[in-house]
Amino acid sequence: MNAQVSINESVLELTSDGPRLKGMRCKNCGNHVFPYQGGCPKCTGSDVEPVLLGTHGTLWAWTIQGFPPKAPPYLGETDPDKFKPYGVGYVELPGEVKVEARLTESDPTRLKIGMAMDLTLVPLCKDDDGNDMVTFAFSPSTKGDA
Amino acid sequence: MSEVAIVGIGMHEFGRHEGVSGMEQGAIAVRRACADAGVEWKDIQFAFGGSSAAGAPDTMVSQLGLTGLQFINVQNGCATGGSALFSAYNTIMSGAYDLGIAIGFDKHERGAFRVETKAREGRDWYGGSGMALTTQFFGMKINRYMQENNISQRSLARVAAKAMRNGSMNPMAWRRKALTEEEVLQSQMLSYPLTQYMFCSPGEGGVALILARADQAHKYTKNPIYLQSAVVRSRRFGSFEVLAPSLSLEYGEGPTVDASKAAFEQAGIGPKDIDLAQLQDTESGAEVMHMAENGFCEHGEQESMLEKGETEIGGRFPVNTDGGCLANGEPVGASGLRQVYENVLQLRGDAGPRQVPNDPKVAYTHVYGAPGISGVTILSR
Numbered sequence: 068m069n070a071q072v073s074i075n076e077s078v079l080e081l082t083s084d085g086p087r088l089k090g091m092r093c094k095n096c097g098n099h100v101f102p103y104q105g106g107c108p109k110c111t112g113s114d115v116e117p118v119l120l121g122t123h124g125t126l127w128a129w130t131i132q133g134f135p136p137k138a139p140p141y142l143g144e145t146d147p148d149k150f151k152p153y154g155v156g157y158v159e160l161p162g163e164v165k166v167e168a169r170l171t172e173s174d175p176t177r178l179k180i181g182m183a184m185d186l187t188l189v190p191l192c193k194d195d196d197g198n199d200m201v202t203f204a205f206s207p208s209t210k211g212d213a
Numbered sequence: 214m215s216e217v218a219i220v221g222i223g224m225h226e227f228g229r230h231e232g233v234s235g236m237e238q239g240a241i242a243v244r245r246a247c248a249d250a251g252v253e254w255k256d257i258q259f260a261f262g263g264s265s266a267a268g269a270p271d272t273m274v275s276q277l278g279l280t281g282l283q284f285i286n287v288q289n290g291c292a293t294g295g296s297a298l299f300s301a302y303n304t305i306m307s308g309a310y311d312l313g314i315a316i317g318f319d320k321h322e323r324g325a326f327r328v329e330t331k332a333r334e335g336r337d338w339y340g341g342s343g344m345a346l347t348t349q350f351f352g353m354k355i356n357r358y359m360q361e362n363n364i365s366q367r368s369l370a371r372v373a374a375k376a377m378r379n380g381s382m383n384p385m386a387w388r389r390k391a392l393t394e395e396e397v398l399q400s401q402m403l404s405y406p407l408t409q410y411m412f413c414s415p416g417e418g419g420v421a422l423i424l425a426r427a428d429q430a431h432k433y434t435k436n437p438i439y440l441q442s443a444v445v446r447s448r449r450f451g452s453f454e455v456l457a458p459s460l461s462l463e464y465g466e467g468p469t470v471d472a473s474k475a476a477f478e479q480a481g482i483g484p485k486d487i488d489l490a491q492l493q494d495t496e497s498g499a500e501v502m503h504m505a506e507n508g509f510c511e512h513g514e515q516e517s518m519l520e521k522g523e524t525e526i527g528g529r530f531p532v533n534t535d536g537g538c539l540a541n542g543e544p545v546g547a548s549g550l551r552q553v554y555e556n557v558l559q560l561r562g563d564a565g566p567r568q569v570p571n572d573p574k575v576a577y578t579h580v581y582g583a584p585g586i587s588g589v590t591i592l593s594r
Contacts (some may be wrong), residue, residue, distance in 0.1 A: 068586055071432055072336045073339055074336055074342060075334075075335040075336045075338035075341075076333045076335065077332065077333060077335050078332070078338050079338070090459070098461065098577075099459075101458055101459035102332075102333070102458060102459075103333070104333075108450055108461075109450050109461065117371055120404045125358075125461075126252075128353040128354070128357040128453075129353060129355065129356060130349050130352030130356055130404045130405050130406075130407075131402070131404065131405040132343060132346065132404060133401065133402045133403045133404060133405065134325075134348060134401075134403055136325070136340070136343050136346055137325065137327045138326060139329060139337070139340070140327070140329045140330070140337045140339075140340025140341050140345065141340060141341065141343055142327070142341040142342070142343075143342075143343050153343065154414075155344060155353070156353065157350045157353065159462065163462070164460070164461065164462065165459060165460040165461070165462065166458070166459050167344055167457065167459060167460075168344075168457050169342060169343060171345070175405050175406075180357065180360060190419070191341070191342065191343075194508045202338065202341070202342035202343075203342070211374075
């Protein structure tokens with residue numbers, strides 16, 4: 068089996084306990100942002116720290132990507148005959164931030180605002196060394212309410 | 214009384230134009246605007262030019278004539294045209310010059326906008342992951358809005374069908390074939406709940422507007438149109454914007470609400486005083502949401518307004534009389550100025566078969582786009 072590699076370790080860390088998103092927390096006002104940045108858009112302060120964001124949340128908004136995105140920048144399948152639609156949404160991580168992410172579900176009848184979601188990974192492509200490059204996604208929760 | 218008037222307008226047809234550069238389309242719009250105002254290029258004292266993908270606007274002086282005028286380029290996302298107009302308006306307001314021009318043009322590749330972003334380090338993970346599409350934002354925003362405000366997919370189809378109907382009466386429009394609501398609903402699902410014909414396409418075109426001090430306007434035209442306000446606003450904390458990898462937990466109003474309020478304040482009037490409006494319709498849902506965000510109705514009221522045809526050309530409050538972005542496409546640098554061009558035609562009474570009846574006197578434009586920016590103008594006779 069090939070090794071999994073993150074699309075970008077500075078935003079998505081593959082830990083032994085599963086994937087984690089790397090965000091920012093403002094030490095002054097407590098506001099969170101994803102990905103990490105050097106200043107707070109809420110209080111305008113710059114006393115911020117990197118944090119690993121939570122992995123469970125609720126679906127806040129969603130759509131289905133119905134056509135292949137352009138490459139570059141897209142690293143996944145762009146052949147119209149092989150492309151499969153995928154969900155995209157904002158997942159609200161309690162007490163932190165709403166993160167935009169791919170969804171593993173692409174059937175509009177199975178997506179509902181407010182449903183519980185868990186962080187997971189989806190494959191994108193092979194990297195130059197033949198490893199499986201992955202990015203983050205949320206899937207409908209198997210653990211009940213977030 | 215406003216101190217700035219639009220005294221000349223020029224446009225290059227929107228659409229696809231093989232073998233004509235975006236800048237040439239801008240230059241053609243400039244010549245047409247000069248002809249409309251009865252001036253020559255050498256009479257123009259200053260210019261603000263905007264384009265996002267078709268080259269540095271100030272280089273067009275080599276086509277138009279090297280007169281040495283002050284020419285400043287503006288680049289401000291989807292509000293590029295609006296920002297050029299805002300800058301020209303304020304240049305005249307300041308007293309620095311008496312006669313100037315705002316120019317916008319563009320030429321984009323086919324298909325959805327390609328958005329490449331620079332990560333702090335490493336690979337472009339945002340676009341690389343299959344996000345960073347403006348179409349996704351519009352799908353997500355209207356999908357949530359429809360649920361919160363009881364808007365049906367039929368309403369989205371009504372907006373698109375109206376746009377194509379209006380576009381069919383506009384010789385400058387790209388899409389001039391009327392489409393039925395069924396054809397709109399049955400076209401390919403691009404970003405749920407939005408289908409192909411509910412979206413505008415990036416395109417090509419150019420627009421130029423000549424502005425003068427209001428007290429000198431009659432030297433150039435018998436029909437000056439006065440610019441009562443020109444406002445551009447960026448987003449505040451808590452708003453839901455295009456191309457945002459994360460959003461705050463707080464959920465507040467966006468830049469459209471802010472720009473609209475500021476524009477009404479500047480003009481000293483309110484939404485009830487507006488006779489017609491051109492509202493950003495990147496897709497059908499955007500027009501629906503922007504009707505409320507600009508203060509023209511309550512959230513949710515759009516459903517019955519569309520059902521009753523109130524936003525049709527002959528309706529109570531006509532919206533996007535030239536077919537909007539849906540029928541004209543979106544050459545980013547020119548799009549906001551296209552809206553103003555249409556309102557000038559309507560207020561002059563020169564809009565031909567799509568003329569709004571009953572002698573409209575006050576008209577409104579609104580652009581919205583990446584990365585969360587809105588531009589509003591209010592024009593009057």
